[in-house]
Each structure stands twice: as structure tokens, then as C-alpha cells.
Amino acid sequence: MISSIRSYFPQRLSWIPTSRPPHEYFELAGKLLLKHEIPLSEEQISHLVSTSVLTKVDSFERHYFGPRCRRCGNQQAHFFATMPHASCGRDCTYCRYCIQMGRVLACEPIYIGSSNVKWPAPAHPCAWEGTLTPAQEMAADELVTLVQSGGGERLVWAVCGAGKTEMLFPAITKALQQGKRICLATPRTDVVRELLPRMKTAFPQVGVQALYGDSPDKRGNAPFLLATTHQLYRFAHAFDVMIIDEVDAFPFHNDPSLHFVSQRAAKPEAAVIYLTATPRKKQKRKIRYKKLPVTFIPRRFHGHPLPVPQLKLTPTLHRSLKKGELPTRILKSIAEQNLTHRQLLLFLPSIKKAEEIARFLLEEGYDVKAVHAEDTDRAEKIAAFRKKEYRMLVTTTILERGVTFPSVDVFVIDAGHAVFDEAALVQIAGRAGRSHEDPSGNVIFYHIGKTDEMLDAVDAILYMNRLGEKG
Amino acid sequence: MRCVICFEEILPEVTWSTFYKPVEEKKMCSTCASKNEKITVPGCTACFRMDSKGLCRDCLQWQKTSPGVLDGNKSVYAYNAFAKDFVARWKYRGDYVLLEALQEEIQKGLTGDREKQAVYVPLSEEREKERGFNQSKAIIQAAGLQPVSLFQRKHSEKQSKRKKRDRMEAENPFTLIETSPDPVLIVDDIYTTGRTVRHMASLLKAGGCPSVSSFTIFR
Ligand SMILES: [Zn+2]
Ligand SMILES: [Zn+2]
Ligand SMILES: [Zn+2]
Numbered sequence: 001m002i003s004s005i006r007s008y009f010p011q012r013l014s015w016i017p018t019s020r021p022p023h024e025y026f027e028l029a030g031k032l033l034l035k036h037e038i039p040l041s042e043e044q045i046s047h048l049v050s051t052s053v054l055t056k057v058d059s060f061e062r063h064y065f066g067p068r069c070r071r072c073g074n075q076q077a078h079f080f081a082t083m084p085h086a087s088c089g090r091d092c093t094y095c096r097y098c099i100q101m102g103r104v105l106a107c108e109p110i111y112i113g114s115s116n117v118k119w120p121a122p123a124h125p126c127a128w129e130g131t132l133t134p135a136q137e138m139a140a141d142e143l144v145t146l147v148q149s150g151g152g153e154r155l156v157w158a159v160c161g162a163g164k165t166e167m168l169f170p171a172i173t174k175a176l177q178q179g180k181r182i183c184l185a186t187p188r189t190d191v192v193r194e195l196l197p198r199m200k201t202a203f204p205q206v207g208v209q210a211l212y213g214d215s216p217d218k219r220g221n222a223p224f225l226l227a228t229t230h231q232l233y234r235f236a237h238a239f240d241v242m243i244i245d246e247v248d249a250f251p252f253h254n255d256p257s258l259h260f261v262s263q264r265a266a267k268p269e270a271a272v273i274y275l276t277a278t279p280r281k282k283q284k285r286k287i288r289y290k291k292l293p294v295t296f297i298p299r300r301f302h303g304h305p306l307p308v309p310q311l312k313l314t315p316t317l318h319r320s321l322k323k324g325e326l327p328t329r330i331l332k333s334i335a336e337q338n339l340t341h342r343q344l345l346l347f348l349p350s351i352k353k354a355e356e357i358a359r360f361l362l363e364e365g366y367d368v369k370a371v372h373a374e375d376t377d378r379a380e381k382i383a384a385f386r387k388k389e390y391r392m393l394v395t396t397t398i399l400e401r402g403v404t405f406p407s408v409d410v411f412v413i414d415a416g417h418a419v420f421d422e423a424a425l426v427q428i429a430g431r432a433g434r435s436h437e438d439p440s441g442n443v444i445f446y447h448i449g450k451t452d453e454m455l456d457a458v459d460a461i462l463y464m465n466r467l468g469e470k471g
Numbered sequence: 472m473r474c475v476i477c478f479e480e481i482l483p484e485v486t487w488s489t490f491y492k493p494v495e496e497k498k499m500c501s502t503c504a505s506k507n508e509k510i511t512v513p514g515c516t517a518c519f520r521m522d523s524k525g526l527c528r529d530c531l532q533w534q535k536t537s538p539g540v541l542d543g544n545k546s547v548y549a550y551n552a553f554a555k556d557f558v559a560r561w562k563y564r565g566d567y568v569l570l571e572a573l574q575e576e577i578q579k580g581l582t583g584d585r586e587k588q589a590v591y592v593p594l595s596e597e598r599e600k601e602r603g604f605n606q607s608k609a610i611i612q613a614a615g616l617q618p619v620s621l622f623q624r625k626h627s628e629k630q631s632k633r634k635k636r637d638r639m640e641a642e643n644p645f646t647l648i649e650t651s652p653d654p655v656l657i658v659d660d661i662y663t664t665g666r667t668v669r670h671m672a673s674l675l676k677a678g679g680c681p682s683v684s685s686f687t688i689f690r
Contacts, residue, residue: 036601078473083567086599096566103565105603 013264015057015070016236020116023053026221028113030181030238030265032071034102037234038111045111056109060093071110071233072098073260097257101233112236115267119223120206121179128169128202133303136167139295143171146271147180147241153272155247155287155294159464160277160401160430163301165195168243169202171273176206176223180240183225185232185262187252189213191245191402192226193379199226229258235265242266243273246401248280248423277401277430278423278460298467304439305465307432309412309425309458314446317414324356330413330446331364337409338366338391342441345410346394347428349417357413358394368392371399401427407438415445415454425457474500475572476557499572506553509576510546510690518665519546519690533665541672542682544662546690547573547580554689558660562606573688574613581614581686587656589616592667593645595624610688611658618658621649622671643670650678662687 023029025048027039038045038054048054060067068075074097085092085107093106104110132140139156146154158164168184175182184199186192189212196210203224211220211227220227220234229244229252244252244262252258266272274292276283286292300306312329320327326334337344348354351372358370367390371381378398385393386405393399397419410432412420420428425445432441445454472481475498483497499507513519515527526534533541548554561569591607599605611618622645655675657668662685672683 078478081566081568083565083604085603086605087603092603094565094567096568099560099564099566103603 012061013236015061016112016264017052017055017057017114019052020114021052022116022118023048023051023114024117025053025113026117027219028054029117029221030115030235031111031113031220032234032236032264033111033113034104035108035111037102049111053114055112055114057112059104059108059110060095060106067093067095067106069095069097069104071095071101071104071261072257073264074098074257098233101230115181115238119179119181121177122205123177125176125203125206126169126173127204128166130166132166132170133163133299133301135297135299136163136301139167139297140170142295143168143273144174146273147171147175148178150240150271151269153274153292155274155276155279155283155292156297157276157279157287157294158297159300159306159468160427161300161302161306161404161434162277162297164245164275164277165198166301167297168273171241172203172224175241176203179223181223181225181238182241182243183227183232183235183239183265184243184245185227185229185265186245186402187229187249187258188246188398188402189228190378190382190399192228194403195226195245199224229262232258232261232265235261237264237267239266239270241271241273243275245275247274248276248278248283249401253280278426280423296467298464300433300439300468302436302439304433305468306461307429307441307443308461308465309429309443309445309454311415311445311447311450311454311458313448313450315448317446317448321353321357321414325360326357326413330411333411333444334361334366334392337411337442340409341407342438343385343388343405343408344392345399345405345408345431346392347400347410347412347420348394348396349414349419351396353414354394354396361392361394366392368394370394372396373398397424397428399431400424401430403431404434405431406435407441408432408434409442410444412443412445414447416447416449416451420453422453422456422460425454426460429457429461472496472498474498474503475569476500476503498574503553503572506551507557507573508549508551508553510549513546516543518544518662521549521690529665533669537669537673540669540676540683541665542684544665544668544685544687544690545580545584546662546687547576548689550661550663550689558689562602562660565603567604567609570609570613577610577614577688581616584656584684584686585616587654587684588619588621588651589614590621590651590655590657590671591618592657592659592671593620593622593624595626607659610660614658619651619655621647621651621655621675623648643674645671645674647674647678650675651680653680654682655680655684657683657685659685659687661689 066077079097080093082091082093088107095104192210192212199208206224207222208224209217209222211231287294314327316327354370354372358368361368369381371378429443432443433439474481479500481497481500514521514523517530520527560566589611594605608618625644657671668685675683
């Protein structure tokens with residue numbers, strides 16, 4: 001993958017200092033920061049600059065096509081603007097592409113911290129006592145080899161519920177034992193939040209930290225970090241092992257800037273691991289042409305096949321949705337579903353529709369809550385659903401991946417909508433049957449006409465199940 | 472052209488009139504423009520509050536506590552969800568160029584006030600350095616007027632925040648450097664309670680300024 005990104009972003013990372021003097025400022029190790037983001041005084045900063053622990057670098061490169069932001073890699077002219085800058089008294093260029101992470105201005109350098117700190121090398125960092133399935137173990141061995149050799153990349157293509165996280169444990173253990181630094185990055189905040197307690201339990205001594213937009217801890221001074229890919233804007237040559245989970249997910253897959261920063265965050269000699277359940281065409285092509293070594297796991301950890309979605313034609317669906325209601329046919333299935341022991345996940349194509357339908361179902365007397373991207377209580381509501389504090393969760397594609405509940409049925413309302421592409425539908429279907437105790441579940445796509453995306457999703461699931469049977 | 476707010480490509484509308492005249496460059500796409508609510512009929516004639524008939528409750532209160540201080544406020548847009556997001560991006564993240572999206576309407580909103588002294592709200596040195604620009608000055612410049620400096624801030628904004636609320640409300644955070652013999656228009660981004668502009672207006676009036684009104688983008 002990284003080599004294909006090079007065509008967008010020709011590798012010009014020579015500005016990252018290669019001399020890395022040793023130091024003990026863990027908070028600065030491998031960081032790329034604006035001055036006000038450095039938690040030190042003016043004097044301390046200039047002292048660290050004089051000893052090359054911090055290196056000052058121009059924030060923009062000048063090219064014939066215009067500037068290029070070194071923090072985010074942006075070089076498109078319409079993402080730059082100028083402002084009369086009060087501090088320098090001149091018209092100053094700034095980058096609008098990465099401004100949500102703090103404004104980068106032409107007159108203000110960025111600071112790069114030497115990654116050369118001594119991370120602890122615990123002998124037995126992993127407290128996980130479970131066992132891997134033979135398929136998981138095979139993958140785990142390949143990843144351990146990659147980490148040990150250092151340098152190189154591998155894609156792990158594992159179906160939803162294959163147990164990707166556990167599969168990483170041996171490689172993470174090996175890296176920690178060798179005093180290496182690891183980052184597990186993913187495009188989705190919910191996935192980071194979900195992974196943090198699991199990783200903390202598995203690696204209790206290393207002080208795993210999570211970084212995301214509003215994470216309580218922003219220091220990023222641990223040897224093992226979980227982060228949203230956006231947080232990688234603040235790293236340069238920091239990690240020996242870089243794991244990118246859900247490589248095919250929005251916004252990572254269609255944002256070249258995030259590819260650029262995840263490449264920059266890894267050391268040149270790093271081991272890079274990509275994880276996906278639903279690779280995009282580009283990734284599949286690279287696998288086919290053997291440009292990217294792949295580990296393939298078509299079987300869930302409990303050995304049962306993936307639930308295959310049923311497609312149900314519901315001609316009155318759009319008419320009902322317009323009124324903020326559901327057709328009687330769907331209501332009837334919901335009523336029947338509510339008599340079972342499983343909870344129900346209901347996917348709607350937009351935030352507005354999710355809220356309307358949640359309100360409608362509440363009026364119908366159901367025990368229901370809505371969760372979406374603009375929801376400030378999202379994390380609490382997800383946690384409460386997992387604890388079975390309510391029966392039905394109405395949501396959008398924000399919960400299509402990474403988030404697991406032990407025993408749910410899944411209904412997709414208006415599955416033909418453009419937001420539900422093949423990857424999204426496969427991921428959504430993958431929410432069902434996740435536990436040993438309840439390894440199956442009903443997945444129903446309600447639609448007003450089959451789309452290619454729906455049919456491709458079903459084909460992909462059937463294909464995986466066939467491969468899984470053989471393995 | 473791309474929308475200065477959402478970066479979407481703006482397709483120029485070609486009609487018979489644009490066929491002969493050069494197309495006006497739009498800064499904002501129609502989707503973004505539709506989320507921005509223009510104040511067409513102000514409810515309260517004194518402060519441009521939308522959801523009120525005649526003088527609003529706040530203005531009636533001001534009439535009692537500080538009569539004759541501010542001779543009226545004009546605003547262009549309602550402070551809705553879009554506006555909140557706009558202010559967060561423009562002022563707090565410092566995306567200066569966003570203001571271009573509203574420039575045309577700001578200029579229209581200021582017709583009839585262009586002869587007045589356009590006075591800006593000062594920031595503390597610390598805050599101005601952090602933000603890189605003064606939002607009130609930027610609006611005046613966007614309108615094509617000359618920003619006039621008549622005030623200074625007593626403390627930094629952070630210091631005054633730390634103080635007890637009631638003291639902060641009572642204390643005037645500004646000092647007047649120079650008064651104006653001509654009518655003054657105080658320009659700012661938002662009119663919320665009207666306290667900030669009244670702090671400034673009271674000093675001007677005490678200094679003998681004949682008329683003080685205010686203009687904000689959002690109300
Ligand atoms: Zn940038
Ligand atoms: Zn500058
Ligand atoms: Zn727009």
C-alpha cells in the first residue's frame with residue numbers, strides 16, 4: 001500500500017533529521033509539534049534545540065507548484081490561504097487542510113523530537129491467557145517474524161470476528177520485549193475506545209495510551225499507543241511497529257494525507273502491518289500482483305460461518321421513511337425479534353433518519369436509543385447497550401465496524417442507499433454472531449430494489465464461508 | 472471556484488444575463504449558503520433579535536439599567552448551528568479566509584453606516600498573538616473600511632475569566648484611549664447579551680461621542 005501512496009506523495013522525508021541524539025523526554029520522542037503544543041518553557045525548548053533533541057524545520061516546502069505542508073502533506077493550492085498575521089506583521093500562508101489539528105503557518109517552524117529514548121523492555125509484558133486457534137496462530141507467527149526482522153509490510157485479511165486483536169498479541173509481545181515502540185492506528189474513534197481496555201488488560205505493565213480527538217490523555221509518551229489515524233499528524237519516524245487497523249475504512253481509505261502521515265509516523269526501518277476484513281479493490285489488486293504479502297483468515301475464531309444476509313424487498317419503504325415511520329412489514333419483524341433473547345441493531349442511511357426512526361420506535365413502545373456521529377453521549381450509549389441496558393440500538397454506518405456486541409440481530413433499513421457500499425454491508429453483517437455462546441444471528445437487508453453492492457456483499461460473504469469450510 | 476467553507480466545486484450558473492455580463496465569483500456554495508440564515512425581518516428593532524415582536528426583554532432591561540448608552544445594533548445572520556461552527560473554525564481555529572464567504576453580505580449590511588468611525592474591539596496582546604488576527608478588525612477590513620482604534624483592554628481575557636462572574640459583569644474591561652467627536656460604529660462578530668458593546672459605548676458617551684451603535688455578523 002505504501003508504495004502506491006508514493007505515487008501521490010513522492011517520498012520527500014529527507015527533512016526529518018537522521019541524527020537522533022538520546023534523551024529522556026518521552027513526551028517528545030518521535031513527535032512533530034507546533035511550538036505551543038510543546039509542554040515546556042521557552043528556555044527549555046531552546047536548550048533542547050541546541051542539543052538537537054528537538055529540531056526546528058520549516059513548516060512548508062516551496063515547489064514550482066506552490067507550497068507543500070510538511071505536517072499533512074497537502075500540496076493542493078485550494079487548501080492554502082494567506083492572512084495578515086499579527087505576530088510577524090506580514091501576509092502569511094497557512095494550511096487549511098490540517099487546521100483542525102491547530103494552524104500551521106509559514107512563519108512558524110515545526111519541531112521534531114528525536115525518537116531515541118530508552119523504552120522499557122519487559123520480559124513478560126503479555127497477561128493474556130487465552131489460546132489462539134490454529135489459523136490465528138499461523139498469522140501470529142508471520143507477524144512475529146516480520147516484527148523481528150524489521151522492515152517490510154504485510155496485510156492481514158481476516159473476516160469480521162476472526163479475532164484480529166488476539167492475533168496481534170504475540171507480535172506486540174515480541175516488540176515490547178525488544179524495547180520497541182508500537183502504534184496501533186485506526187480511522188475510527190470508537191474502535192480506539194473499544195481497543196483501549198482490551199489492550200490495557202492484555203499488557204498491564206506498559207501503560208498503553210489512547211490518543212483521539214477528545215481523549216483525556218494527550219501526552220502520547222507510552223511505548224504502546226492506540227490512536228486515530230488523524231493523531232499521526234503529530235508524529236515523525238516514531239514507531240518501530242506500525243499497525244493500521246481497518247485500512248479500508250473512511251476516512252483513511254480516501255484521504256491521501258492520512259496515508260502520508262502514517263508512513264511518516266513509522267521509522268524507515270519499521271515493520272508495518274495492515275488489517276482489514278474488507279479490502280478495497282486497490283488492495284486486492286496489490287495482493288493479486290504479489291506486491292503486498294498477505295495473511296488470509298477466512299474463518300471466525302469460533303469456527304462458525306458468517307451469517308448470510310437475507311434480502312427483503314419492501315416497496316413501501318421510502319414512503320414510510322419520508323414520514324419518519326417504518327412499513328408494517330418491518331415493524332412486524334421487529335416485534336417478533338423483540339421476543340427473542342438477542343438485542344437488535346438497526347442501521348439507517350443518515351443521522352436524520354436514525355433519529356426519526358428511533359423516535360418513532362420509542363412512540364411505538366420499544367426500548368430504543370439512537371447513536372450517531374454527532375452524538376456527544378455516543379461512548380456511554382454504546383457501553384450501556386453492551387451491558388444490555390436496553391434492547392434496540394438505531395445507528396448509522398458509524399458503528400459498521402470495530403464495535404462488537406455478543407448477541408445481536410442486524411437489520412439494515414434502505415440497504416440500497418449509496419452509503420451502504422459492499423464493504424459497509426459486509427462489515428454490518430459481521431456484527432452478528434460474534435460470541436462462542438451465540439455464534440449466529442439474523443441479518444436482514446430491507447430494500448426497494450437489489451443493488452450491485454448488496455449482491456457483491458452477499459457473494460463476498462458466501463465466498464469467505466466456502467474458503468473457511470476448507471480451511 | 473471552490474466553496475471557501477466546504478471546498479466543493481461551485482458550478483457557475485449560466486443564465487441570459489450572465490451570458491453577457493462576467494459571472495460574479497461566488498465564495499460560498501448553495502448548500503452552505505442555505506444553512507446560513509439571513510435576518511430579513513428583525514424581530515426586535517433595537518438589537519435585531521429574530522424571535523421577538525417589538526423591543527425584546529433584554530433591550531427593555533437595558534433601557535432601565537443603562538438608558539441611552541447604545542443607539543441600536545444591526546446584525547446580518549442568525550447565530551444558528553451553522554454560525555456556531557463557522558465561528559469555531561474562523562475565530563478559534565484561526566481559519567482567517569473563511570470570512571470571505573460572508574463578505575458580500577457584510578458589505579450590504581453596512582450600507583448607510585459607512586460614514587461612521589468603524590471602531591474595533593481590542594484583544595489582549597496574548598490572545599491576539601495566539602489567534603494571529605483580531606476578528607473585529609478583520610470584519611471591518613472585509614467591509615472595505617478603515618479600523619479605528621479607540622480602546623485598550625485592562626487585563627487579558629483569561630484573567631478576567633478567572634474572576635467571579637458578578638465582578639466580571641460589573642467591571643468594564645476596556646479603557647478609552649481617545650474619544651470621538653463623530654458617530655461611532657462598534658464592529659464585532661457576535662451580539663449575545665450586548666454587554667461588550669455597551670461597556671465600550673458607555674465610555675464613548677461619557678467622553679462626549681454623539682452617537683454609538685453596533686454592527687455584528689451574528690445575532
Ligand atoms: Zn497541513
Ligand atoms: Zn506570520
Ligand atoms: Zn459549501
